[in-house]
Amino acid sequence: MRRLNPSLIAGGVIVGLIVVMALVSFVWTPYDATLVNPAVRLAKPSWEHWFGTDKFGRDVLSQIMVGSRTTLFVGVVAVGVAAVIGVPLGILAAMSRRWAHELIMRTNDLLLAFPALLLAIMFGAVFGASTLTAMIAIGIASVPSFARVIRSGALQVMRTEYVLAARAAGRQPFPIAVRHVLPNVTSLITVQASVSFAIAVLAEAALSFLGYGTPPPTPSWGRMLQESQEFLFSAPRLAIFPGVAIAIAVLGFNLLGDGLRDRFDPKLEDRR
């Protein structure tokens, strides 16, 4: 019987709450998150506006709620892109001959020299800043770490007796990859997806903070943080709310990844 560990529970609860918040925001928010109301500019937290309002009189709580959609959306697409490219690449590397394997992994290492943020800024420079370019850039930048993790898992699977037996029986590489290797690296994929999600949330926040992520008026935690900067002296709470939201989201996905890792393989604990 596998026990539930505290990381898994804490991570699961945090991520669950963010998902619920995002879902709720589709049907209900205290106010329209993009509604400008000059009458209540920079209002302090109150019963009407729990988290106060920003410089345009927009409700901060509503923006945080809708912002969680942006965060999750970017994360899901970025991780999806990374997994769809990285997983086959990792398995391919593990199953290839020596020189092909070397070539794939060397290229992979090289791509690690292009961090997500740098890639996203390049994409922004070329295609213009938008949520889409940010998602794709972050996704592509996450491919190398995906490929690396999946490769090492797939290499282990390739050494198992059932794969050796399948190869001895003359099975083609592709069926082996789909039937034997892929199912046995799903736990690794899950863990890596969770970790990559955290990185994607961070990268999106940083990009939006720099002005190269989600364009206005769509609420985004990173941009809320950037907009708050001019009020650091007068209304620091404007920075606190989105800042805490970002930190909690990243914490949640990291904890979830840690918890999943421990659950799938307790031996790996503390090995990072």
Next chain:
Amino acid sequence: MVLRLIERTAVLLASLAVSSVLVFAFMAILPGDPARVALGVNASDEAVAELRRQFGLDRPLTTQYFEWLGGLVRGDFGTSYVSKAAIGPQIFDRFQVTLWLVVAGMVVALVVAAPAGTVMAARHRKVSGLALSAVSQLGVAVPAFLAGILLIMVFAVKLGWLPANGWTPPAQDPAMFLKQLVMPALSLGLVQGAVLTRYVRSAVLEVLREDYLRTARAKGLRPFPALWRHGVRNAAVPVVTVLGLQLATLLIGAVVVERVFVIPGLGSLLLDGVSNRDLLLVQDVVMVLVIAVLLVNFLVDLLYVALDPRLRVGSR
């Protein structure tokens, strides 16, 4: 040793060559041409054609690539399509600023992580694993730019001890330089330090279990001197790996932190380049950052060899 040096150098050169192709290709094969981008949509076709001719954009891509690469090797980064100014000196100036940030951040990270990690390893029965992972998880969850904003709130807004932002070259006013460096360095370094602590702890724990440390104790060394004389170098090997990766993270983190603290570094140059649609500038800065990351990886590899005699090929 020599063999390894040659091999690593070859890998470095190959990586540099491939990444220069990637960066160039990425910027070259974009939809729309740089001259049009630089001049804006409303520019006349004649003006665009003139600019293309002026900067050699009408020549084949391979010629342009080798011209650019040759320039890089000579330290000539070309001329901006937008400001018509030489890019090299700008990058050189800005890079020094960013370097200060990265180095200061690294120092902060090490100063936090080395003692904290060692103490936690030595007293691993007393420090609960949960408290430790809480600290390092928090470190990962708070990005450098958020840490920067929080620091400004505390030290500039609340306490008024430090200037909220700005940059002064060290030669101009050393005291002001240090004051303004404190918060950027902390925001870059504290976060990385929290992460690094975890690695230092597990590296030291590993070393504490080693037989040679028992031998050192059996010789008559007390626990701390034994760890100091025989443990540090052995524990440094895995820590250096992480440190190398973190340097790259710091370099990118600096790009954002420069925005928070209004510091004229490489990051600001890059972002200005993007907003001015100065594509050659962007291309050059990205290349410089990639070169820096690759160089760090290369140096980390060499450092391994210096630290661990077992890696010195040919010494057997």
Next chain:
Amino acid sequence: MSDVLSVRGLTVTVRDKTLVSDVDLTVGPGERVGLIGESGSGKSLTALSVLGLLPEDVVAAGSVQLTGVDHELIGADERRMSRVRGRHLAMVFQEPMTALNPTMRVGDQIAEAMLIHRTVPGRRAARAAAVELLGRVQLPRETMRAYPHQLSGGQRQRIVLALALANDPALLICDEPTTALDVTVQALVLDLIVKGVVARSSALLFITHDLAVVATVCERVLVMYGGRVVESGPVEEVFTRPRHRYTEGLLAASDLETNERRLTTIPGNVPPAGQFPSGCVFRNRCRHATDVCSTAPSWTGTASTGFACHHPAEVTTHA
């Protein structure tokens, strides 16, 4: 003449488990004493207790006195113990492959042993002495500059021996020093150990499971089982006329002198730590065990020669 090492009532526990109980042990000046037993018998823990280097949650109680040291070793603080270790008391460990620091030159590791205790006037003298020590273990002067990974297991164990003997300790403890080595170099290392202690008139406590090694190296032997000393006496005496049934079984299993091909084994396995039976710890594997064995057998004989068994083997003279 007073003993070099005197252990009285040594008991080692980890949490609620007792790993070594009530061990008495003495080593006279220049004497070479063997400590034998299967793995898990507590012999290594006994040695580590003497050295004060037990793992963190393992606790020793009892008394350990060493000649030239005016305080009790059990429970002594790190400051005082560090002055004893490597100076009056040195140890050679089982695993030469990992016992040396991989990032430090061998010569520096030997010289360090002398510099810590200031038994040489300075760095140069320490290096000169290290070269001399290397010569004693038949390694060339060039070994000074070598790193451990460049040396074989046998060479590394000689280095460990050289640094253990660097300060002419009153007692050298060797814990299975040849077990991890190739058979071909075992004899050389054993020879160097004996020569080393004889030249310094140091006493030797030699821990092993190999009876043949004890027979060649030691003068007196203690047999441990289940954390207790079950028999002791001169090697000649114990190996030819064992009294404890465990010793008897051990000798039959290792077949020292007979040429019979059929090896007898002791039935059953050594129980895990802390799960030995009460009374005589050997009774669940002993063919001679009776009801009386559920009470602890008392020691028969003198402090240095005797046994603890309810049904000792008859004293017969071998033909």
